[in-house]
Amino acid sequence: MSEAFRTRDGGRIDRTRPRSFRFDGVGYQGLAGDTLASALLANGVHLVGRSFKYHRPRGVVAAGSDEPNALVGVWRDEASYAPNLRATQVELYEGLRAESQNRSPSLRFDRGAMAGLLAPFLPAGFYYKTFLWPRRAWARFWEPRIRAMAGLGRAPTLPDRDRYAQTYAHCDVLVVGGGPAGIAAALAAAAGHARVILCDEQAELGGSLLAETEATIDGMAAQAWLAEALARLAREPRVRVLPRTTGFGYFAHNFVGLAERLTDHLAEPDPQAPRERLWQVRAREVVLATGALERPLVFPENDRPGIMLADAARTYLRRYGVKPGSRAVVATAHDGAYRAALDLHRAGVAVAAVADLRPDPEGPLVEAARAAGIAIRPATAIAGTKGRLRVRSARLVRIGAEGEAGGGASAGETVGCDLLLMSGGFTPSVHLFSQSRGQLAFDPVSAAFLPARPAERCRSAGACRGTFGLAAALIEGYAAGEAASAAAGRGGAPGLGFAVTGAIDTRGGTLGATPHGRDAARVKAFVDFQNDVTAKDVKLAVREGFRSIEHIKRYTTTGMATDQGKSSNMNALAIAAVALGRPLPEVGLTTFRMPYTPVSFGAFAGFARGELFDPLRRTPIDPWAEAAGAVFEEVGQWRRARYFPREGEDMHQAVGREVRAVRQGVGIFDGSTLGKIEVVGPDAAEFLNRMYVNAWSKLAPGRCRYGVMLREDGFVMDDGVVGRMAPDRFHVTTTTGGAARVLATMEDYLQTEWADLDVWLTSTSEQWAVIALQGPRAREVLAPLVAGADIGREAFPHMSVRACRVAGVEARLFRVSFSGELGFEVNVPADYGRAVWEAILRAGRGFGITPYGTETMHVLRAEKGYIIVGQETDGTATPDDVGLSGLIGRTKKDFVGARSLRRAAMAAPDRKQLVGLLTEDPREVLQEGAQIVANPQTPAPVPMLGHVTSAYHSPTLERSIALAMVRGGRARIGEVLFVPMPGRVVKVSLCDPVFFDREGVRLDG
Amino acid sequence: MLLIPCPWCGLRPEIEFSYGGEANIARPADPAALTDEEWGAFLYLRTNPKGRHAERWRHANGCGRFFNAVRDTVSDFFETTTKPGELPPSGGKS
């Protein structure tokens, strides 16, 4: 198809480089430098989407990131599919494929448009009320239909193959927005030798200058000045210019998020190159030069394709060489639209009329339009439009002296057109300023909210500060850049005056719905195009009792679409203010939230995907376990060997074999993930006395003890064996998951409560590899490898520790057991872990030494009734609840948690206590977490007596076992209780939690 | 993300720090002498002000040290940070 609406010359497109592309399967041609929107308009295509709620035909409204309607899906292949891109920001490349959204089966005929007929049933807040009745109709009828119709775009079905980079940057001055004000600010800061980052969301920097063809700056055509300014910035080594980069979020202390799009505009991107880059910039000073956005007018049927913002039309003409129509009607309350009318007129587009809401428009642009023979209708509003898939006509009505339009559905004059331009004036883009918590103030002169008191070290310049006019923006931008550079401790540069000619200042603007003389209850005058919110909806919300603008926003969803209300917020606010009968500034703006425009998930995720999502901690023995065919499980960030299946074994068989090996021979286990803290100093024992329930003063060097630590509220926080290496040195172990928490708690008390204690704490979790050797043959395997210590039965009893050498390596050797068998734990420096592990394996070959994993470790300890903190305990268990009150040092006056234990409630007989459970059927393994009741026949709610905390098949007992926390459990031992499961009830009897070797004789083997 | 002035390391990004609750709540010297109510108040009762708040922070992923701070709970910003024992910041309702 030919580009019937392309001008013969002009614009920043490259007419020598045609680009073919497909939209909804139809082939078109555009030019290098086009956006998808400008290329479609060049081909006369205005219908580009269907609206969110009513599925009304919609066209391109804007020329930038404020576009509410022209949302498209773009893809190279399914994995790269990106939904909801604004066609006004999609740069055209050869072979681009895009599709419209929210339509079925096609844009021209859409089944969902039926929703338009259902409109009376879809008022504001319909989410909350319409579908309450009848209840069953919701699930069967409404929900599937609404789901099919609503939503924007679709997610890709394949994983994203692209790479996304992230980077941190620091600078003296960050300038957001590369229009005249932003460029001037960057020039000033650069002249002051500041480190500068200048970013702009568009492919080219320049902002309004890119469509400026008449003005001159310092004697140069505006665009020539732009080229030179950018060239000057490019030569500055301290200046980084980032096009295609959106400043989307402004966080505390000048921390600003930028999203840079790197390859989406390329026909053949390098597959190795990142698609986007997330910048996290910390700037000493920020200059916001984010410009202003033109407001639509809120008149009936203002949403037909072919109705667009006046300045957008001018941008399409001047920057892209595209005539957005053949015959235009211009509706405005602002002088700027006259410039668009004149430009269109000169380009050969018939301008049928300019309908100006103001009674007496005047000024140079109005005069120029009049001189060009354009019909100007003062005090005239649009009462409605016609045209199914493209605007066909507009009806113009006079506004009377009281501000009301001549009544009736057919009053006024119908003017044929295929293009209707509108301008309600310009809204300064204060999004980032407001995100930074800067305070806005309403300026009655410009009827806009402007930056008033910044919360950060930032300055606003140009249109975003309400400063319109090219010369003023340049001067203000330069001054802001200069001041920012000086405030950042760099030089200020001598102020530059800018000599500007040919730029005419404009005035005017209106807020809210415009008069139309029709029955307001029956017309659709859209405020928020993207979320299909009309003036009527906003008024309805007020009528239904909503007073706060934040509530009105949520009830109507106005401003809540992906465009963040860029074009709708001020109009919605004005309509609400009128309905509330309150002055607009008093009603106030809704909060601006990040992101300014949508940012892809990929940019936020960066490299944190797949294996890199979270660090995986591996022990020194992990590679051996992997080679040995271990099945792993993740415990926090650690990867731990769960069991080591032999050929043909499932988990049940492997664990059974491993458990029997430990009980009958010897097993070897990697315990390196244990948390370890070296507690050293003259007051180390006293410090531990205060931190643990246990008494440590009398623990002799060379001995160790099982310690329990409480929180100050008296509940178990962590446990672990503590060995005394010397009078002033303890080797403390913690649970795998609790290491960091325990160290932080110890540091807290040491630094802030007992700073007088002379103690040092050092995390050694990763310095020691821990090899547990458990089973009746453990000593026989280990003894030949040990030098420097006698590990005989008497010389080295249970709960002893020695510094010695194992397999030639310096070691701390503990005699401890978490299996109930004779056991040792060999601590060696991590780098030697694997070598010592393999040496012990070799030594154990003749004894049938068997590597075992965490699953087996759990079964072994459960058979012995040893608790695991965080499994048996849940943050509400006292030492007594889990049968450990015997550990509490009786002579100690105080320790962390001691006072709380003395509360009466902590000794209540009906507290949950640790017990064992045996099912009637020995093959039945209970579900961990299952609830326990006295009588399942009790009518609901059935009182819960407790819950199952651990449940396994015990290979030693050849039956199932479980641990549980049960109210008054110790007094109930012998009773029968019930565990209700879906569809059945399991009968259990309560028993002592130690299932095996209750006397503990095996420990002394 | 805030920049927090560690009294030892200077301005560092917020992610390096961990919050340590309200400041100036000393652990009682003799907890056993306290009634349940008094002990409960020590454990749980906090001023939770809107505005200036005396807090403990720890430069957990830095020098590891605790320090005191006054932070405005409305603006989120830190007013002062001080080493323990150094000019204890008045906070709470003051």
Ligand SMILES: [Zn+2]
């Ligand atoms: Zn520090």
